[in-house]
Amino acid sequence: MTARFFNRLATFGVGLAITGGVVNSTLYTVPGGHRAVLFDRFRGVIPTPSGEGTHFLIPWVQRPIIYDCRATPRNVPVETGSKDLQTIAITLRILFRPKPEELPTIYQNLGQDYAERLLPSITTETLKAVVAQFDASELITQREIVSQKVRQLFTDRASKFGIITDDISITHLAFGKEFTHAVEQKQVAQQEAEKARFLVEKAEQHKRAAIITAEGDAKGAQLLSDAFKQAGEGLVELRRLEAAEEIASTLSRSPNVAYLPSGQNVLLSMPVGAR
Structure with a gap:
């Protein structure tokens, strides 16, 4: 009795396995972001692709080809x-x-x-x-x-x-x-040209500054010359008096200088110990 039971159980298990294999062979799954093209041995390629999910097919007659439809x-x-x-x-x-x-x-x-x-x-x-x-x-x-x-x-x-x-x-x-290489050479030539133009502009600015300075000096000399011409001898005499006044002021502050009236003998005015 026990052997007969196990034989039946084994037969049932084999049948269940076969049934499961047959059922599994009739299903196929399309992952997310994919589509399936179904090829039929008798009809060729099915014109409508299968979407995501689980679908049925005829075993040994139909075959799915999965395509990735993601970017x-x-x-x-x-x-x-x-x-x-x-x-x-x-x-x-x-x-x-x-x-x-x-x-x-x-x-x-x-x-x-x-x-x-x-x-x-x-x-x-x-x-x-x-x-x-x-x-x-x-x-x-x-x-x-x-x-x-x-x-x-x-x-x-x-x-x-x-x-x-x-x-x-x-x-x-x-x-x-x-x-x-040609582009690099062109870039170098452009940089050299920019440098040369800068140097020319710099020299031009120095030249303009020198001209302006020279013009200013010439203008000052002309103004001074015109002033001398207009003042005449009076300006020269004024400069002489200013110079004499400056000398006298300097001598007055010196302790070893003595002043005598005009026409007197210098020796008579000196101290006895100095004769």
């Missing part, structure tokens, strides 16, 4: 030529995602690795078309315009393949060695 960044480097035939190395950063309703078509035409198949070619085509419209120097001075043209052209091209671009930006822009 994904990708850097694509491209080397191209400018309008003035300069070699330009550009790296474009693309933030993209597939259109959910276009996933069946994307799977049929490009497969699951659609980004690797499509983005490099679109990026190369877009950058070559836009960069060829500008000179190397304009790529720097008009970078915003270049980015806008690249963004517009890339978005139009990608949308034809069912891809949405949330953001496109130029993250790297480099020129050839010859052009870089």
